[in-house]
Amino acid sequence: MTAVLDVDQLLADDSVHTIVCCGSGGVGKTTTAAAVAIRAAEQGRTVAVLTIDPARRLAQALGLEHLDNEPAPVESIDSSAGGSLDAMMLDMKRTFDEVVLRHADPGKAQQILENPFYQAVSSSFAGTQEYMAMERLGQLHAEQRDGRARWDLIVVDTPPSRSALDFLDAPKRLGSFLDGRFIRLMMSPAKAGGRAYLKVVSVGVNSVTAVMSKILGGQFLKDAQTFVAALDTMFGGFRERAEQTYALLGDASTAFLVVATPERDALREASYFAGRLGEEGMPLAGLVVNRVQRTHVPSLKEARAEVAAEAADELPARRGKGWQPGDTASLLRLHADLAATAARHEAAIGRFTAAHPTIPQVLVGAAAHDVNDIAQLREIGDELAG
Amino acid sequence: MTSDWDGVRLHIVTGKGGTGKTTVAAALAMSLATEGKRVLLAEVEGRQGISGVLDVPRLGEDEVQVATGPGGGQVMGLAVDPKAALLEYLQMFYKLGMAGGMLERFGVVDFATTVAPGLRDVLLIGKVYEAVRRRPGRRGVRQDQVYDAVVLDAPPTGRVGQFLAVNQAMSGLAKVGPVKNQADSINDLLQSDQTAVHLVTLLEEMPVQETVDAVAELRSLPLPLGAVVINQERTPPADEHARNLLAANDFDTAPLADDLGELGLRVGPTLVGGLVQTGRDLVDRLDLEQQERETIAGLGLPTYHLPLLADGLDAGGLLQLATSLADQEAQV
Ligand SMILES: Nc1ncnc2c1ncn2[C@@H]1O[C@H](COP(=O)(O)OP(=O)(O)OP(=O)(O)O)[C@@H](O)[C@H]1O
Ligand SMILES: Nc1ncnc2c1ncn2[C@@H]1O[C@H](COP(=O)(O)OP(=O)(O)OP(=O)(O)O)[C@@H](O)[C@H]1O
Ligand SMILES: [Mg+2]
Ligand SMILES: [Mg+2]
Numbered sequence: 210m211t212a213v214l215d216v217d218q219l220l221a222d223d224s225v226h227t228i229v230c231c232g233s234g235g236v237g238k239t240t241t242a243a244a245v246a247i248r249a250a251e252q253g254r255t256v257a258v259l260t261i262d263p264a265r266r267l268a269q270a271l272g273l274e275h276l277d278n279e280p281a282p283v284e285s286i287d288s289s290a291g292g293s294l295d296a297m298m299l300d301m302k303r304t305f306d307e308v309v310l311r312h313a314d315p316g317k318a319q320q321i322l323e324n325p326f327y328q329a330v331s332s333s334f335a336g337t338q339e340y341m342a343m344e345r346l347g348q349l350h351a352e353q354r355d356g357r358a359r360w361d362l363i364v365v366d367t368p369p370s371r372s373a374l375d376f377l378d379a380p381k382r383l384g385s386f387l388d389g390r391f392i393r394l395m396m397s398p399a400k401a402g403g404r405a406y407l408k409v410v411s412v413g414v415n416s417v418t419a420v421m422s423k424i425l426g427g428q429f430l431k432d433a434q435t436f437v438a439a440l441d442t443m444f445g446g447f448r449e450r451a452e453q454t455y456a457l458l459g460d461a462s463t464a465f466l467v468v469a470t471p472e473r474d475a476l477r478e479a480s481y482f483a484g485r486l487g488e489e490g491m492p493l494a495g496l497v498v499n500r501v502q503r504t505h506v507p508s509l510k511e512a513r514a515e516v517a518a519e520a521a522d523e524l525p526a527r528r529g530k531g532w533q534p535g536d537t538a539s540l541l542r543l544h545a546d547l548a549a550t551a552a553r554h555e556a557a558i559g560r561f562t563a564a565h566p567t568i569p570q571v572l573v574g575a576a577a578h579d580v581n582d583i584a585q586l587r588e589i590g591d592e593l594a595g
Numbered sequence: 596m597t598s599d600w601d602g603v604r605l606h607i608v609t610g611k612g613g614t615g616k617t618t619v620a621a622a623l624a625m626s627l628a629t630e631g632k633r634v635l636l637a638e639v640e641g642r643q644g645i646s647g648v649l650d651v652p653r654l655g656e657d658e659v660q661v662a663t664g665p666g667g668g669q670v671m672g673l674a675v676d677p678k679a680a681l682l683e684y685l686q687m688f689y690k691l692g693m694a695g696g697m698l699e700r701f702g703v704v705d706f707a708t709t710v711a712p713g714l715r716d717v718l719l720i721g722k723v724y725e726a727v728r729r730r731p732g733r734r735g736v737r738q739d740q741v742y743d744a745v746v747l748d749a750p751p752t753g754r755v756g757q758f759l760a761v762n763q764a765m766s767g768l769a770k771v772g773p774v775k776n777q778a779d780s781i782n783d784l785l786q787s788d789q790t791a792v793h794l795v796t797l798l799e800e801m802p803v804q805e806t807v808d809a810v811a812e813l814r815s816l817p818l819p820l821g822a823v824v825i826n827q828e829r830t831p832p833a834d835e836h837a838r839n840l841l842a843a844n845d846f847d848t849a850p851l852a853d854d855l856g857e858l859g860l861r862v863g864p865t866l867v868g869g870l871v872q873t874g875r876d877l878v879d880r881l882d883l884e885q886q887e888r889e890t891i892a893g894l895g896l897p898t899y900h901l902p903l904l905a906d907g908l909d910a911g912g913l914l915q916l917a918t919s920l921a922d923q924e925a926q927v
Contacts, residue, residue: 234612234751235802262753329764330713368753417701424685426772473907474647475613505869509860517858524857527850536837537854540870543832543877549905577876578883579800 211562214466214495214569216593220249223361225464227346227457228494231367231377232468233478237499237573240580240589241468242366243267243296247583248590249362250294251287257295257349257360261342261368267581271296278303280349285583295360299368301341305331308344308450317439326436338368339378343454350457377458377485395437464494471501471554471572476561483568495569497593498558502550503574511552514545571595598924599822599897600627603791605727605784606746606821609755609809610795611802615826617644618908618916619795619901620748621662621670625917626924627744628664635726635740636661637673638748639719645672645748650910658726658740665918671740673726677708677715680722687725688773716761717778723747724781727789752794752809759785759792760816791821796891798825798884803891810894823896824920825888827903833877841874899923 219225230242239260246258257280260271268274271283273296280295309321321327342365352359422430457463465486469479479496486493518541524534562570573592580589600606606627608620617638624636635658638645646653651661654674661672681704698704707714727745750758762778762785769775784790792813796802806823813820831838840846848867855870856862891898901919904912 236613325768329768417697417703420698421703423773424688425774426769429769429772429774432768470613477647505872506866509866509869517855517860520858521854524854532840532847532850532854533836534854534857536834536840537851537858539833539837540851540874544870544873546832546905547873553907577879581800 212569214571219494220252227463228364230466233475236468236470236475238468239366241497242364244586244589246364247586250292253290253292254362255293255360256362258364260366261299270582273298299342301338302331304341304345321439324436347450347454395434459491463492466494466497468497468499471498471557499573500575501572502554504547504551511545511548514541518542604744604789607749607792609749609752611805612751614795614797614802616795617648617748619824620746621648622916622920624670624746625662625664626921628668628670629666632668632743635671635742635745639675675719675722677718680718713761716758717765752805756812790819792818793821795824795826797827798887803887822899823891824899826901828900829903833874838878842878
């Protein structure tokens, strides 16, 4: 017996305040996040959905035509159950800027924002998106309205990362960096100022700095050190936030939905991801298998359809330009193809289930079209609820 | 015989996640591995995609043979590891074998390869650059094979611009000195006609949209574009005659039902209605695919087509894709 993922039960559980949709590239993370958020809102919850890079038409459907870091209400949902939905798209540079403005000394903030290192790191470097998605999640949870949390459920989409795990590692990576020797190394000369530092720091630090200066060039290293030193006052805040967010992800108020397509590779990644969540003590709610091929005539198996198609080719032609047995044959072949894919998907899912019998799962069929309006997202939501 | 890619030494393959970048990169490498040639297939995301697609043991920093091209040449595989790339770079340029260990102890290596946003990409591309520029007998490098071409299984469209432009940012930051020189050399290669960035897509709205966006971004950087590869293309099993009839609102199901009865199938609304719906879904899908094809044609890039292999991907299937690519690359 396969464990069943009951999304409605998850949404009805008002101790769940965060749902994270993750999985490998292109499997439907953004689609699932949007569908879950709409369903939750229409069931009466006060929801925010944080999307990352939604497809253009999905963004339009959510009213996110312009990149906007601030949540905007999605008017087109049904709010009769008393819920609401705000949607937003992550703007990583703006998020980073806000962190600087909030945590740095006022005098220093401007200096940081203008630093070329900062500008490169905050806008053009990979990896920043993962940090900032987590940062933004923390901010959203902290937001208050009328004396209580502004949202009681935040649904988070995750970036199309190298691997599904990148964003999970981001807070820890930041923390280990801030605690590491490297940061002290970078900060020691700039802090001490002038040449005096040479006397006080250890020989080890000294020679590492010399090596780095050789590799990077003296000026480059100095610029980098100035940047790190300027950020100095913010590090405490950064670490605290990273730790809080990480703790939040491991909390019982969070639920992870791992999304995969019913293909070997995506399911392998899902398996790996589920394992990692387990190791980290992160609460996995279940697996969403998205875009499962189904046929309109489930009882007609591939082999039978193929045989029938062969036989149809032998039937005598009709007079006129109308429907011919050859047309029947081609419809049967079309069905046989889909049935073959459906069988392959079923087998791939079966292998996953055998390996992970306790992970609850739910299947979502492959829609004939791209999914990009509220009505289609509702249909996905219906399927998610089983 | 000439090919579309004579003179190209570095092929970069990108596309939306899951469209078949790794598969196409492998097939492309095989197609380029003609008689007597040696091609390197490299991945940079630490996901062991090559090992999965070619069904070979996990790859590491050693370049090992992973396939043979249909033309008899050799395909070598490499999973670029940023840490190994950094240590190798230090050794090659600064003879810093010992200092490497020291940097490691101080967390510098960790910082450069995992924490610092962007630096990792610099190291990954740096290694690919080294493989493209490799000369026989150079000291300090781990490997001394020289390649006729290098195929890079690159990050997906959403991140590829950032990935490939990282050296532009680096060059701007460093202003002078060794880092700037290295960044500039890499940029020169990436922007030269020795490089081609290929885009893999499916005939679906979103992958095509991402392809269009990526083309605009890559052109603005500017990076030289190669081909658009339409992957997993399906030949419609239902012929045009059937489709035209099915598309009509007043489609008469009686002859279809007669045929099905004749064939001994249990005729009922599920069967007849289901098959009609199956056909209509196909009609809709083909309409959409046609729109996507037109969008792709509007990009003005060479376009290749690879079929959806019904049984998924195995060694024979990959060879089939490689042969098909080789045929399409050949200019008559
Ligand atoms: N059940 C479905 N049926 C049909 N199409 C779907 C379904 N789910 C998602 N899609 C389509 O698949 C494509 C990818 O979906 P989506 O953008 O949600 O994936 P993602 O995991 O967020 O991708 P990325 O890793 O690039 O962020 C979109 O074009 C979407 O419309
Ligand atoms: N032409 C094809 N016919 C059949 N299956 C294919 C074809 N091309 C790719 N596939 C399958 O599609 C899936 C995705 O392919 P692949 O791993 O190459 O994509 P990718 O773009 O590299 O994915 P990712 O973004 O996760 O790195 C794999 O299961 C692969 O076997
Ligand atoms: Mg997405
Ligand atoms: Mg891949």
